Amino acid sequence: VVLVDKNIFPRDKPCGGALSALAVDCLTGMGLDGWAQRYPAWQELRFFGPRGRQVGLDMRGRRRGGYFIPRFELDAALCEAATGAGVRLLQGVPVTGASIEARWVSLQAAGDVPRAKILILAEGAVTALADSLRLTKYGPNYMAVRAIYQYEGPAAAELHFLPGVLPCTAWAYPAGAGRVSVGLAGELRDINAGRLNLEAALADFVERHALGGALAGKEAVVPLAAAPIRSRLGSVRPYGTRVLLAGEAAGVVHPMTLQGIGAAMESGRIVAQHALYALEKGQFGARDLSAYALALQRRFGVEYRAARVLNILLHSERVIERLIGRAQRDPGFASLMASVYVGTQSALGTLTPANLGRYLMWWRQPRRRRRG
Numbered sequence: 001v002v003l004v005d006k007n008i009f010p011r012d013k014p015c016g017g018a019l020s021a022l023a024v025d026c027l028t029g030m031g032l033d034g035w036a037q038r039y040p041a042w043q044e045l046r047f048f049g050p051r052g053r054q055v056g057l058d059m060r061g062r063r064r065g066g067y068f069i070p071r072f073e074l075d076a077a078l079c080e081a082a083t084g085a086g087v088r089l090l091q092g093v094p095v096t097g098a099s100i101e102a103r104w105v106s107l108q109a110a111g112d113v114p115r116a117k118i119l120i121l122a123e124g125a126v127t128a129l130a131d132s133l134r135l136t137k138y139g140p141n142y143m144a145v146r147a148i149y150q151y152e153g154p155a156a157a158e159l160h161f162l163p164g165v166l167p168c169t170a171w172a173y174p175a176g177a178g179r180v181s182v183g184l185a186g187e188l189r190d191i192n193a194g195r196l197n198l199e200a201a202l203a204d205f206v207e208r209h210a211l212g213g214a215l216a217g218k219e220a221v222v223p224l225a226a227a228p229i230r231s232r233l234g235s236v237r238p239y240g241t242r243v244l245l246a247g248e249a250a251g252v253v254h255p256m257t258l259q260g261i262g263a264a265m266e267s268g269r270i271v272a273q274h275a276l277y278a279l280e281k282g283q284f285g286a287r288d289l290s291a292y293a294l295a296l297q298r299r300f301g302v303e304y305r306a307a308r309v310l311n312i313l314l315h316s317e318r319v320i321e322r323l324i325g326r327a328q329r330d331p332g333f334a335s336l337m338a339s340v341y342v343g344t345q346s347a348l349g350t351l352t353p354a355n356l357g358r359y360l361m362w363w364r365q366p367r368r369r370r371r372g
């Protein structure tokens with residue numbers, strides 16, 4: 001197995017570095033759970049509503065959630081685990097094209113890349129190679145920005161529902177010793193229509209909201225960086241002759257939390273199984289590889305449909321304020337909300353008939369008022 005990347009590791013990637021419970025399961029599968037335990041776990045998660053309500057949840061002693069691991073360190077550790085397992089790492093090698101031939105896949109690259117029987121494309125949200133192989137239907141649907149600041153305060157994690165950014169959140173997460181990562185995401189259609197300026201929104205978030213204003217006036221130690229996010233399973237066909245798409249290139253980012261690290265690793269596990277079947281059987285046609293698309297749907301499809309339902313609700317400031325209000329009164333509900341973001345609770349599990357009735361009423365109330 002040859003792993004080709006245009007970057008040289010360790011390298012940074014714009015990311016909050018928040019690992020979900022799924023990411024921790026995947027790290028455990030790779031024998032990296034002991035290593036991950038060196039990093040801060042989710043200890044306290046605070047939600048801030050768009051109209052001022054807030055609620056905090058102490059996560060200590062709860063079912064194991066995730067960790068905050070800077071990508072600089074996480075991705076280097078993953079590369080080391082891969083090379084330890086026998087993978088040949090070709091770094092600093094940009095791939096500019098892929099040709100699918102009768103018996104091989106050849107890559108056009110600046111370095112000496114051997115031809116392969118099968119290509120697993122995990123190029124992230126910007127899918128130039130998958131586009132050239134005509135495997136993509138739509139582009140990314142979100143954009144996110146992130147910057148890192150010096151901060152010596154307690155390692156609480158914050159999620160802010162800011163007006164104008166909904167249904168996405170702004171975040172402040174621990175980012176290694178004495179540092180905090182702040183960022184926010186927005187829908188690309190809002191950005192393209194000029195309704196949302198992510199850079200200005202982040203500057204305002206840092207000045208007025210994040211960590212109670214503790215970062216106001218400070219200079220970022222890692223300046224703002226932006227990157228698109230692809231969170232649509234249906235935005236690509238994740239297979240073709242001798243090629244499979246994995247990670248964000250396959251659209252596996254969670255539609256509500258926009259967490260993609262765990263899902264990318266999980267899709268890597270699934271894609272590896274399907275590549276192995278193909279190698280064992282010697283069958284690399286698009287039809288032979290199509291079972292991979294079904295496997296991705298089975299793993300993520302139902303959960304992501306439920307998450308999209310919740311996302312519709314999270315467009316409403318009023319609904320969010322009511323959710324936070326209920327979480328203030330009801331610790332069980334607060335725990336449910338936090339667990340969805342940490343990934344120990346599925347989005348689907350929040351759609352009980354009782355909750356669905358409640359959400360529906362909340363969703364309808366402001367509309368009725370507007371019409372009246």
Ligand SMILES: Cc1cc2nc3c(=O)[nH]c(=O)nc-3n(C[C@H](O)[C@H](O)[C@H](O)COP(=O)(O)OP(=O)(O)OC[C@H]3O[C@@H](n4cnc5c(N)ncnc54)[C@H](O)[C@@H]3O)c2cc1C
Binds near residue numbers: 013246247259264
């Ligand atoms: C600002 C921001 C914050 C985020 N925060 C979180 C978070 O806190 N938690 C979370 O779970 N997710 C988060 N995400 C999402 C997460 O970062 C991604 O979903 C995840 O990194 C996807 O992993 P991947 O391996 O599929 O792609 P990437 O991590 O993007 O890796 C793709 C790799 O492909 C290489 N590559 C691409 N094209 C080529 C080429 N032509 N030739 C050679 N190499 C190439 C790149 O160098 C890169 O190393 C965030 C995203 C953004 C933008």
